[in-house]
Amino acid sequence: MTATHQDPETAVVAKRADAGEADTEEIRDLAAAAGLTVVDEVTQTRKEDPALCLGEGKVEELARVVTRNGAGCVVFDNRLGPYQTYNLGNQLPEGVEVKDRFRLILDIFGQRAQTKKAQLQVELAELRYELPRVEAKVSLARRDERPGFMGLGEYDESREQDIKKRISRIRDELQRIEDDEEHRREQRRESGFDLVALAGYTNAGKSTLLRQLAADLDVDENEDLHPDLDTTAESRDKLFTTLGTTTRRADMDRRNVLVTDTVGFVSDLPHWLVESFKSTLDAVYRADLVLLVVDVSEPVEDIREKLVTSHDTLYERNEAPIVTVLNKVDKVPPEDVEEKKAALSALAPDPVAVSGKEGLDVDELKRRIDTDLPPYDRERLVLPMSDEAMSLVSWIHDHAHVRDVDYADEVVVDFEARPSIVERARARAADLPLPAES
Numbered sequence: 001m002t003a004t005h006q007d008p009e010t011a012v013v014a015k016r017a018d019a020g021e022a023d024t025e026e027i028r029d030l031a032a033a034a035g036l037t038v039v040d041e042v043t044q045t046r047k048e049d050p051a052l053c054l055g056e057g058k059v060e061e062l063a064r065v066v067t068r069n070g071a072g073c074v075v076f077d078n079r080l081g082p083y084q085t086y087n088l089g090n091q092l093p094e095g096v097e098v099k100d101r102f103r104l105i106l107d108i109f110g111q112r113a114q115t116k117k118a119q120l121q122v123e124l125a126e127l128r129y130e131l132p133r134v135e136a137k138v139s140l141a142r143r144d145e146r147p148g149f150m151g152l153g154e155y156d157e158s159r160e161q162d163i164k165k166r167i168s169r170i171r172d173e174l175q176r177i178e179d180d181e182e183h184r185r186e187q188r189r190e191s192g193f194d195l196v197a198l199a200g201y202t203n204a205g206k207s208t209l210l211r212q213l214a215a216d217l218d219v220d221e222n223e224d225l226h227p228d229l230d231t232t233a234e235s236r237d238k239l240f241t242t243l244g245t246t247t248r249r250a251d252m253d254r255r256n257v258l259v260t261d262t263v264g265f266v267s268d269l270p271h272w273l274v275e276s277f278k279s280t281l282d283a284v285y286r287a288d289l290v291l292l293v294v295d296v297s298e299p300v301e302d303i304r305e306k307l308v309t310s311h312d313t314l315y316e317r318n319e320a321p322i323v324t325v326l327n328k329v330d331k332v333p334p335e336d337v338e339e340k341k342a343a344l345s346a347l348a349p350d351p352v353a354v355s356g357k358e359g360l361d362v363d364e365l366k367r368r369i370d371t372d373l374p375p376y377d378r379e380r381l382v383l384p385m386s387d388e389a390m391s392l393v394s395w396i397h398d399h400a401h402v403r404d405v406d407y408a409d410e411v412v413v414d415f416e417a418r419p420s421i422v423e424r425a426r427a428r429a430a431d432l433p434l435p436a437e438s
C-alpha cells in the first residue's frame with residue numbers, strides 16, 4: 001500500500017495492557033479533545049518492554065499502520081519513559097510525533113488555558129514533565145564523559161538549570177495569585193456568602209449543574225471564558241471543557257451561596273500534574289461544601305473507582321462536608337439508579353440523584369446544600385430607633401437571612417447567618433450610640 005502524506009492532525013492510538021483487553025475508549029476521547037482525528041489503533045497485552053513499551057514485532061506493525069494511514073502522530077495511553085519515546089521515534093516513519101497520555105493531556109490543557117493562572121499552571125506542568133527527561137540525559141552524558149572532554153551534556157545541563165529556575169519563579173507567581181484568591185474567598189465569607197464547589201471527573205456534568213443552580217451572571221471578572229456556559233451552544237460529550245474556575249451566585253431561598261465550577265479530574269493523573277493545578281483546585285479544597293458529581297449512567301465499577309480517587313484527592317486537603325451528586329438520572333431507569341445507590345452506599349452514604357440537563361430534582365439538591373453547609377446561628381437583636389441602627393439593619397439584610405423585623409419603640413431584628421456574621425452584628429449592635437433622651 002502506498003503511503004499518503006503525513007497529516008499532523010491524524011493519530012494512531014497505541015496501548016499496552018498488563019492483562020485483559022486494552023480498552024482505548026478514553027484515550028480516543030482525549031485525542032479527540034486535543035483536536036486529533038484517530039484513524040486506527042494498535043494494542044497489545046504483555047508486560048512492558050523496557051526499550052519500546054510494546055514488543056518489537058508490535059512496534060513494526062504500528063509503523064506499518066502509521067504509514068498506511070499517513071498519520072502524523074502516535075498517541076500512547078501508557079506512560080512512556082524518555083528512552084522509550086526516543087526509541088519509538090526511531091522505529092516509526094520520519095517526522096511522526098510520539099506522545100504519551102500525559103503529554104496529550106498537557107496539550108489539551110495548553111489549548112484551553114486562557115487566563116494567566118491557567119497558562120502558568122500548564123507551563124509548570126510541562127516543565128515538570130520535561131525536567132526528569134533532561135536530568136536523565138545529563139546523567140547519561142556525565143557517565144559517558146571522558147576526563148578533559150567537554151561533552152554533549154553541556155546544553156542539557158544548562159537547560160536543566162533554566163528549568164529549575166523557571167519552576168521556582170512560576171511557583172512564586174502562582175503563590176501570589178493563590179494568596180489573592182484566598183483573600184477574595186475571605187472577603188466573600190465576610191460578606192455573608194457560603195462557598196460551595198463542584199468537583200468530579202471531566203464530563204460528569206459540573207458545568208451543566210452550575211447553570212441549573214445559578215441565579216445570575218458570573219461574579220468573577222477575570223476568570224476563564226466559558227464557551228460551555230452558552231446554553232444555546234450544542235452540547236456534546238467533550239472532555240475538559242472547563243479548565244479555569246467560574247463562580248456564580250446560586251438561586252437559594254435562605255442562604256447566600258456562591259458556587260464555583262472547576263477543572264474535571266481524569267483517571268491516572270500523576271501526582272505532579274495534579275499538583276500543578278493546585279491553584280485551580282484550591283477553590284475545591286477551601287470550600288465550605290463540596291458537591292462531588294458523578295455520571296450515574298456509567299458502570300457502577302467505574303463510578304466506584306472515580307469516587308475512591310476523588311475522595312483520596314479531597315481528603316488530603318479538605319475538611320468540608322461532601323455531598324455526592326448522581327447526575328444524568330434521565331439516562332438511566334429509576335430502578336437502576338436505586339441499585340447503584342445501594343451498591344455505592346459505603347462511599348456515598350446519602351447521595352442526591354439529579355439531572356442537570358433536564359433540571360430534575362435540582363430543588364432537592366438546593367435543599368441538601370442548605371442543610372449540609374455548616375449551620376447558621378440564629379440571633380435576635382433589640383436595637384434603639386436611630387439612624388445608626390437602621391444602617392445596621394440594612395447591613396444585616398445584606399449579610400444574613402432576616403426572618404423578621406419588628407419596628408415599634410425599638411427595632412427587633414430576628415435573623416440567621418454564618419457564625420462570624422452573627423458575631424459582627426452583635427459587636428456592631430453593642431457599639432451603637434444610645435438614643436438621645438427626648
Ligand SMILES: Nc1nc2c(ncn2[C@@H]2O[C@H](COP(=O)(O)OP(=O)(O)OP(=O)(O)O)[C@@H](O)[C@H]2O)c(=O)[nH]1
Binds near residue numbers: 205241
Ligand atoms: N443526559 C444528560 N446529559 C448531561 C447531563 N448533565 C450533563 N450532561 C451532558 O454531559 C456532557 C458534559 O457536561 P459538562 O457539564 O460539560 O461536564 P463537566 O463536568 O463540566 O465537564 P468538564 O468541564 O470537562 O470537567 C455534556 O454533553 C452535557 O450536555 C444530564 O443530567 N443528563
Ligand SMILES: [Mg+2]
Binds near residue numbers: 207228241242
Ligand atoms: Mg465543565
